[in-house]
Amino acid sequence: MPKKLFKKTLSKTDVDYRMTIPMDSLPAFQIPEGEHQKEVAAVDIDGHRWSFRCCTRKKDPHPKPVLSSGWIKFVKNRGLKEGDEVIFSVPHIDGAEGLFGIEARKKIKVFGQDFWSNPL
Template identity: 40%
Template sequence: MARFSKVLRKTDIKKRLSVPTGFLSSLPSFNGGGHSVDFQAVDGSDRVWTFRCSIRKKGHPKPVISKGWLAFADSKNLRVGDKVQFSREKNEAGAKRHAYEIRDEKEIKIFGVKDYNRYSGTITNKRVSHRLGGGQSVSNTSNQHHHQQNQKVCHHRRAGKCNRF
């Protein structure tokens, strides 16, 4: 399986996604010496995206994904620091109809430490929920936190009134 992942930079979000040259060999061939190739990838929601990978006509190929990329980045609300991963599965009998997969991972900070989340928790505008062991989840918002266990929810200010941790 061929794969690459990348922490996104400003250019990746606003213009195009730069791709490692080594990933070119796992893409469909550039027909007749062409400089671009279209391919489809499926995301974690089983949505199919069509992307175009282009290379320079002369010199170092410097591959980039342009077509379809900005729509994907916008749809997933990707930001600088988030991560994206492309992978190609081996084509075997009975394999998935799309050989490529794309996954996005949100950069989150839990107690100041960077982590990447593939939506195992819930991410909204100013709220990050992260699963803990024992059926609990912690959600940090701008001024309060929430505990959930057995469908009961308590709300407390960060003023130290909660002793559940």
């Protein structure tokens, strides 16, 4: 069972430009000291591999990590919108340490109640 790194409800900025990453999850991305970005790989529930760039601010005491390059492609592929949810995990798949897991769930409103789709 993969270990959940974080779960996030997507904001408008997350689906239009880049996804902000919770600060307490930043160490898992292992950006080398002195650098401000790193390419990271994630695998979805279908086994499709995605590549994202994890970036932080260069000269700011608050690094505000984000996923940029490749992120919007994932959002569009999954048809994600504001209010949908993404779950990142750090599994060990086929011995590939550091390969993140990614799941997306769409929020569906039925008769005023919120339901979640199966992972995408």
